[in-house]
Amino acid sequence: MRILRLLYAAKTAIFRTVPLMRDVRVPFALKAVAVVIALGVISPIDIFGDIPVLGAFDDAALLTLLCLWFVNAAAKHVEPIPVRKRPGSTLAVR
Numbered sequence: 394m395r396i397l398r399l400l401y402a403a404k405t406a407i408f409r410t411v412p413l414m415r416d417v418r419v420p421f422a423l424k425a426v427a428v429v430i431a432l433g434v435i436s437p438i439d440i441f442g443d444i445p446v447l448g449a450f451d452d453a454a455l456l457t458l459l460c461l462w463f464v465n466a467a468a469k470h471v472e473p474i475p476v477r478k479r480p481g482s483t484l485a486v487r
Contacts, residue, residue: 413467
């Protein structure tokens with residue numbers, strides 16, 4: 394069950410990475426650090442590069458962890474849209 398939760402969190406983080414990279418509220422330095430780390434992960438110089446299956450798996454795992462970290466770090470800079478309720482209504486208005 395833990396693995397399924399981790400895979401779902403990874404999928405969610407990967408799909409949230411691109412919009413956060415385009416968001417102007419996320420600092421450029423944070424975006425630059427994420428890009429430099431991603432380039433380091435996919436570079437041809439690799440520790441497990443010679444092992445057929447493990448070479449691709451460690452890159453995918455590291456990129457997934459990078460996406461999880463970036464989404465968590467960038468979410469602190471993006472403020473949520475305030476939701477207010479109309480008086481006497483149960484519906485929220487954005």
